[in-house]
Amino acid sequence: MNSRLNNAHLTQTANASAFQLGKDKPMSSILETLNAASCAAFSDMGFPANIGVTRESDRPDLAPFQCNGAMAAAGILKKQGEKSNPREIAQKIVESLQGHPAIAEMEIAGPGFINIRPTRVALTSRAVELAADQNVGATSVSPQTIVIDYGGANVAKPMHVGHLRSAVIGECLKRLLRFQGHNVIGDVHLGDWGLQMGHLITELMDEQPDLSYFDVSKNDDYPVETPVQMDDLARLYPAASNKAKEDPSRMERSRVATAELQAGRAGYRALLEHFIAVSIAALKEGYGALGVEFDLWKGEAAVDPLIPDMIAGLKAQGITEEDGGALIIRVATEEEKKDTPPVMLLASSGAVLYHTTDLATLVDRKAEIDPDLILYVVDQRQALHFEQVFRAAVKAGWYKRDQLDHLGFGTMNGKDGKPFKTREGGVLRLEDLMSMMRDAADKRLNEAGIGADFPEKERADIANKVGVAALKFADLQNQRITNYIFDPERFTAFEGKTGPYLLYAAVRIKSILRKAKDQNVTSGEVNINESAETGLVLALDSFDRALKSATDKYAPHLLCDHVFRLAQAFSRFYSDCPILAGETPDIVKASRLTLAETTLRQLEHGLHILGIEAPERM
């Protein structure tokens, strides 16, 4: 198909100023422009404006945009007892929209669908606008202060595949909200205050009973040097946990140690400090390799001092109850079918529980940050827990219900649908997964014969970036809430809808920009003629929508879709529309170069939000 011939009738110069947007008006996308026009047309006919929405077409082969309001309008008239024909309504709408500067063609199809093609002037004008905009069409919102609680890490437990999702999704949402203009604080909220600490303490006691931390006659002046490394912690915890499962008396020792720790036993507190410090150092490395960064490294232990006052306050409010020796807050409501179990503030043993520390953390955040919104990116299986905590926090009057949100995600399963295990039946460590990804990327570099002459260091950097991109994109492109199959073969596939595909698109643009510089070709006025160029502008145009819908639903996969579609549109443009080839006229080179630059900028924004970094070449 020769699109040059098809577009021959459009050879007049498309001057951006011919389509008046007005310099002081806020930017609006092509779709927003069309949507405003179609809604107004319905409104003028006496219908509610919102039935006239224009959207991206389900049938892009017919036209890029569609408006289905005529059927809805006919439905409204029918309810009022008036007879009407949706095609006739559509016809009137089309007539009233006729001549709109952004609309090239309208066509009524089927029962009353209106298919809409934008004018070349509108496309060109929008492309010019996007090219001039640092954020390539992304608009910001009124800023809020938002805390995101994610990562899901625990002291003493090495990071494994189960930690991947919270880190990757949470990081993406943090960056997404920041990009929209919010003030976002990422908090790792370390699990460092529960039974696992009792396990660690008692197991270490069994292994090295002579350590001064266990000497009850001593209460300060403990060694500055840590008695354990990360490997020790990783070994001690499962050992204790397994013994405790078999042996109730072993479990009891861990419980007692936990209670003593929480009661403030100095030797145990000193040990905890070491455990936390050693773990944080390891976690920073692990998260760092994934490109995940936290603003706060607070944990449950950090808010422990707030608990007595908090509990006193809750008691004074009269919302607590004693039940079987435990202190609880009832949070069930009358109308719900199923009784929501109460929040457990204190166990009958007097120990502090998960509910208590999470509530204390809410108190702490209120006092220190006073956020508008707190988001928890935690496994969906904890939905009930958060519902209970949130209700208690609302009951206490600290927050409104809509300031607290649990963004659950599905569990990661193996191909058999059960929680993923390695062939040996163990959990796959995150660092092993990462090196698997790097190796696969390195292998691909070898196969492609690319990078043989690259410096060793750059090669390693490329393999790492490709591996991380593949890993993160594979995770983020899944709908957040559903379970997800962890399949190493699929993870290391670098073709199709993958992270490396996106990097490849970015790298090809970078390569062109370097060559253009060498050849002294500079970007210039955009002119849209080819269908691949139109497709690229339409893809660029939808960035803000993708950001908004991804934000509204806290759904990174919607942004993944956009970035992938953008890369696809670019790839098609790349193969259909030579940019620097000798036969391309200079004016076309300049226009296409602008499109390429603009695409790269949007692609890099999108990749950055996803937490993916592109190399210079690959």
Added chain:
RNA sequence: GAUCCCAUAGCUCAGUUGGAUAGAGCGCAAGAUUCCUAAUCUUGAGGCCGGUGGUUCAAAUCCACCUGGGAUCGCCA
């Protein structure tokens, strides 16, 4: 037992407020590189949207029931 989530192409998954011929990637079949990176592009085959009934001019989408899978259900986190 109760409550919640899920079921869409051979596989992994999208599917906006209910709209046309339900999409993408992988895999499969056929093609494209004297030209900016083929980790690419083009074309094709492939579907009873778990089942039954209901609401509607129109249902993968809303409602009811059923089947299959998963999760959760006060002193673990």
